[in-house]
Amino acid sequence: MRPWRLPFERTIVLGIVLVMAGCQTTPSTLPAAEPRPAAECRWSVGDRAVQPLVRAAVDALEAEGFLIRHTDLALGLVSAERTRILPGYGDRYDGWDRRGMFGGIGIGGGRGGVSSGVMIGFGGVGSLTRDATQLERVSLLAGDGEVRVSRDIQVIDWRGELAEARSASSAEFCRRLRDAIEAGGVS
Amino acid sequence: MRRLAGMLLLALLLAGCATPVTREPPRELDFPYAPEATLRASAQVLMANGYVVRHADADLGRLEAVFSRWPGYRVLVEVSGEGEQSRVSLAATRGGRPLPPQTLDRLLVEMQDQLGMWR
Numbered sequence: 001m002r003p004w005r006l007p008f009e010r011t012i013v014l015g016i017v018l019v020m021a022g023c024q025t026t027p028s029t030l031p032a033a034e035p036r037p038a039a040e041c042r043w044s045v046g047d048r049a050v051q052p053l054v055r056a057a058v059d060a061l062e063a064e065g066f067l068i069r070h071t072d073l074a075l076g077l078v079s080a081e082r083t084r085i086l087p088g089y090g091d092r093y094d095g096w097d098r099r100g101m102f103g104g105i106g107i108g109g110g111r112g113g114v115s116s117g118v119m120i121g122f123g124g125v126g127s128l129t130r131d132a133t134q135l136e137r138v139s140l141l142a143g144d145g146e147v148r149v150s151r152d153i154q155v156i157d158w159r160g161e162l163a164e165a166r167s168a169s170s171a172e173f174c175r176r177l178r179d180a181i182e183a184g185g186v187s
Numbered sequence: 188m189r190r191l192a193g194m195l196l197l198a199l200l201l202a203g204c205a206t207p208v209t210r211e212p213p214r215e216l217d218f219p220y221a222p223e224a225t226l227r228a229s230a231q232v233l234m235a236n237g238y239v240v241r242h243a244d245a246d247l248g249r250l251e252a253v254f255s256r257w258p259g260y261r262v263l264v265e266v267s268g269e270g271e272q273s274r275v276s277l278a279a280t281r282g283g284r285p286l287p288p289q290t291l292d293r294l295l296v297e298m299q300d301q302l303g304m305w306r
Contacts, residue, residue, distance in 0.1 A: 008189055012196070026286060029293045030279060031256050033237020074245035075227055137253070139240040141230050150234040152255035165255040167237040
């Protein structure tokens, strides 16, 4: 037997493993945020009317730079998003040598002649276009004597691919939003 | 023989991933509550799980929520009915592909808990 040839049974086992591992398995249940949304993302508002709450929430979110995407007063829902450029995000993963910071020098020859050139510049198109975009999505639900907030963050890199995706219903964000709503929406 | 087995395994390996997008039936359940209350319960449960509601309309009886984890999850809730009766229809996709209906069972159970808390 040649040393590189696997025994027949082993080939079968390896093949089955490959077949089973090759495809993603579908999850048995829907995913949930881990950790769960912070306790601060849910607060009681007593018997306050929904409309002033939604109005205050819209104002608070817009003041934070969010764009209101959708509202539904019957449910007391506000859905908003905001985008932010993350400069040089792609550079974290690309080698420093792949982009010329201060131009480059080239010498070339051909057809019996030699030519040389010097290129001077700052940056380059590469580092300008490698900014990623961070998309932050928030939904707020007011009603039943409480307000709930959920939030997630996605980072889309300069190629347009999803680089990061995470749930971000953090205590800090919800506390700030709650303070802004309560400061602006007392009625 | 060995070569044949090898080719068969390779074919299986390649065919395994190229499954066409299957249409999954939505997961449906009747609730003894008004459609708006049921739709609200779905929003509360989804948000408690970290989902972000992107669109909801009580008059249409429709709600769409997303979950930010690769490759991207999306849940569509549709509620129909009148009075104190409603039928909930849930569908979910993962990376644009429909998820089997049984993956939505936990959501329905949590909705029942949520609605039970009210009364």
